[in-house]
Amino acid sequence: MERKKRTVISIEDVQPEFDFEEAAASLPFTFPDYQRGLIGQRLLAGATDFAIVGAVYLLFIIVTYSQMPAAAPVLDRRIAGIYGVGYFLLVAIYFFLFMLSSSQTPGMKVRQLLVVTRDDAPLDLRGACSRGLGYFISILPMMLGFVWVLIDPEHLSWADKVSGTFVRRV
Numbered sequence: 001m002e003r004k005k006r007t008v009i010s011i012e013d014v015q016p017e018f019d020f021e022e023a024a025a026s027l028p029f030t031f032p033d034y035q036r037g038l039i040g041q042r043l044l045a046g047a048t049d050f051a052i053v054g055a056v057y058l059l060f061i062i063v064t065y066s067q068m069p070a071a072a073p074v075l076d077r078r079i080a081g082i083y084g085v086g087y088f089l090l091v092a093i094y095f096f097l098f099m100l101s102s103s104q105t106p107g108m109k110v111r112q113l114l115v116v117t118r119d120d121a122p123l124d125l126r127g128a129c130s131r132g133l134g135y136f137i138s139i140l141p142m143m144l145g146f147v148w149v150l151i152d153p154e155h156l157s158w159a160d161k162v163s164g165t166f167v168r169r170v
Contacts (some may be wrong), residue, residue: 035155038167041111042149048107053094057087095135100128104170112170120168127163134159 061083098105103115103122117127138145138158145158160166 035166038113038169039149039155041113042167045105045107045111045113046146048110049094049105050091052106053087053091057090092132092135096128096132099123099131100125108167113167114170115165115167118164118166123163123165127165131159131163131165134162137162 095105099115100123102109104113108114115123115131117123123131134145134157138148149155149157156166
């Protein structure tokens with residue numbers, strides 16, 4: 001039996017040598033030290049935003065139920081689940097649109113906070129989308145991505161880490 005020759009791929013063909021001088025010339029990005037001081041403000045801003053969305057959604061539910069006929073089904077688990085999913089969809093749209101339009105939500109505006117990129121620029125479409133993905137990833141494991149701010153050395157949430165952004169005072 002004849003053996004086939006193995007193909008060997010060498011890194012030297014793609015990158016003959018590492019350019020350590022260029023890497024040494026550019027300073028690594030470090031997040032500002034004051035992120036720890038913003039934890040409380042970020043929490044209050046988030047609570048404000050959830051309250052705003054909750055108030056609008058509660059108004060929607062009241063109007064919806066007032067328009068239903070008397071023989072309409074009572075609030076059961078299925079309907080409550082649908083309303084719960086609707087609320088979280090509204091929250092997602094709320095955060096995404098405000099991040100995209102002004103890099104801050106109304107709750108953040110009240111607390112004088114702004115989401116910026118590592119270059120201290122407002123979010124663009126790509127940054128807002130990656131931050132939205134970060135919110136989704138942070139929410140999935142029982143909000144652990146937001147609790148992470150308390151134990152992370154840089155005091156950043158998973159949304160901050162995924163999108164390469166941070167929150168600063170205005």
